[in-house]
Amino acid sequence: MSSEPAVRVTDLHKHYGARRAVDGVSFDVAPGQVFALLGPNGAGKSTTVEVLEGYRARTSGEVSVLGSDPGRPTPAWRSRLGIVAQSTRDLSDLTVTEVVRQFAAFYPHPRRPEAVIEQVGLADDARTRASALSGGRRRRLDVALGIVGDPELLFLDEPTTGFDPEARREFWALVQLLAADGTTILLTTHYLDEVEVLADALAVIDGGRIVATGTPADLGGRDTAPATVRWRDAGGGWRTERTGQPAALVARLHAQLGELDGLSVHRPTLEDAYLSLLSSTGQPSEPEVS
């Protein structure tokens, strides 16, 4: 059971007339994994995720989510999912507690609403109306509704867009808490720092296609790419050298010069790797229908 992927996507296509929003996407998400689907706006992230959530019919391809075809959603299947959609503006007249209690009633084995509110950090706002919450706290309410049914698989579609840096960090801690609890998470985002902190594995999607897969550490071969070593020589001038064997270079420098002032070793960042992937595809992304 546990060896079966939580999500398996094989050659997924979603076309709107001549426009290919998703054009042959394949990836697997293992149970318990935090998987990031990374790409620019309009790359096909949300369309892909909405097919997996059972919202959109696919044009072709094989898709399995928790062992079922999302093209034929059943209530039993939906009860095992949590969905946090891209942006929401409903529920305005209800308080946080009222909304979470309502959604708890829709699931067979819900988590305790008060515990969920506490877990997402909204205990102070339990009696606040949804319309009065700030953007970041409103998003926490969305997450509360996504997890109140105790899902095995949680979809987070661009959960931190528009957050300030502090709210983003707090949100990451929440996601890490859920992941530690064993929840499989499929995250879409266009923030690289978010992926670096949260994701066990990722796929980069652009123009409706997967252009790379891997982990944040090895995306685009950046873990083995030539590194730039920089140090200050005896005269105080900056020296840099690009090398495939940075450790050997540093050892040699140390043997010759002893301790080095201002020493740094830089591999390409995740951002460098990501941008080089996008530019190499050479096709501009089209705006996404949402």
Add this chain to the structure above:
Amino acid sequence: MSTTASTSATTSGERTRRPAEPSAFRSPAFLLRTSLARTAVELKELSRSWDALVFNVFFPIIFLFIFGSVFSGDVAPGVSFTQYFTAGMAASGVLLVSFQSLAISIAVERDDGLLKRLEGTPMPPAAYFLGKVGLVVVTGVVQMAVLLAAAHLLFDVDLPAGPQQWLTLAWVTVLGAAAGTLLGIAYSSIPRTGRSASAVTAPVVLVLQFVSGVFFVYSQLPGWMQDVAAVFPLKWMAEGFRAALLPESMAAAEPAGEWQLGLIALVLAGWTVVGLVLCRTTFRWRRRGDR
């Protein structure tokens, strides 16, 4: 071109879960629980929505007060204008709490994404509609009770004369609300956005009120206007409430020369069926273009 990423599980521990049996989601108990949750939320939202309370629930009572205070004459010997107008306001009220309230609220809830959010949960779709029915039942009963009490206490309007008339009041209310509810759910697909929902819905109800014998005595309207009104349910509801609230002698003043109770039941039931068919064929959980 596609690549497959297979990565091993990084989870620390597999959770022992017991997915619910599919039959659990089809049980009457689950439908009841989810429907009650939706009804409770509907009533809470309404109680906090000042505009919906005024324009859907208390509008007929406000109008009764204004018209009852301005027009003091009789429409026939022994039958005050207010007595006649109360029947019209009862019919308007039923249409407002069913048709207008649902057409607007569902259009807004579709546009703001609530329906899509609910679609993504295991909630039975019927629970959403039963929640709306619960809202219509509660607001309809409260509105009718307050309207009749206010008319009786403030304007000496006679209540239904006997059990027969009370029964007529009850079934016209139920059938009218059923038709209004289903037609309101169907009509909610017409406004293109939540913001335009009121503007696209309220004028329809207003025009119907003018042509259906609510604000004016029906038999004094031009023939063509009567014919137009006879196509829609409001005219029949108003006539049904007149049968419940006016003395038997007033039946002769109707264009047909009698209360057409059988025909009223038939037309309202017919609109209920039309509404049901429209709902089943046209209802959408998402905004236009979201597919």
